[in-house]
Structure formats: structure tokens, C-alpha cells
Amino acid sequence: MSAPNVLRVEGELTIFRAAELKPALLASPPVTEIDLSGVTDIDTAGVQLLMLAKKTALAQGRDLCLTGHSPAVVDVFELLNVAAYFGDPMVMDSRTPAGGARS
Secondary structure: OOOOOEEEEEEEEOHHHHHHHHHHHOOOOOOOEEEEEEEEEEOHHHHHHHHHHHHHHHHOOOOOEEEOOOHHHHHHHHHHOOHHHHOOOOOOOOOOOHHHOOO
8 A cells, every 4th residue: 555645735725825736636646635734724715625626536436534634624614514524533733722712
């Protein structure tokens, strides 16, 4: 079994970066894991891009895992109720206070 092809997203995952990130998400060899631990902001364009990557992986009969969900990602996934779509466990960073409250 080959090592996963991991894409680490840093900074914003927003409409302003969607066009830049799309080729990397749909590249060959295909990405098997997207590390979201460095995402500081995400909007619906970012969520749509992740959904496209997941849909493409499923159509190609392969797995795509989202890992390291940052607090920004967790907040938006919960707000939009899309966590189940991706099917990946979301583990909150231990630095984030209980209940998701941030100072």
C-alpha cells in the first residue's frame, strides 16, 4: 500500500483561494488526505471545493479523508451541517476551550 498523498491547506480556504487550490485537490496522483489543521478561515466556496474533491474521489472509487479540522472548519461544518457528508471524524484541538468558545 502506498503512502497517502497529503495536501496541507494553510491560511484561508475561501473564494479568493478556491481557483488556486482546485488543481491541487484534483491533481494526479490523487490526493488521499486533506489536512485542514492550518485553515484559519473557510467560506461556502471552500466547503464546495472540499465537496467537489470528495465527490470526485467517490466517482473514481477511492477514499479521501479530511483530517486535522481547525476550529474555523469545525464551526462552518457545524453551521452548514455538512460533517456527515464527508464522514470523517472531527477532533477538536485541545487548545480550543470546551463548547467552542474562543476569546
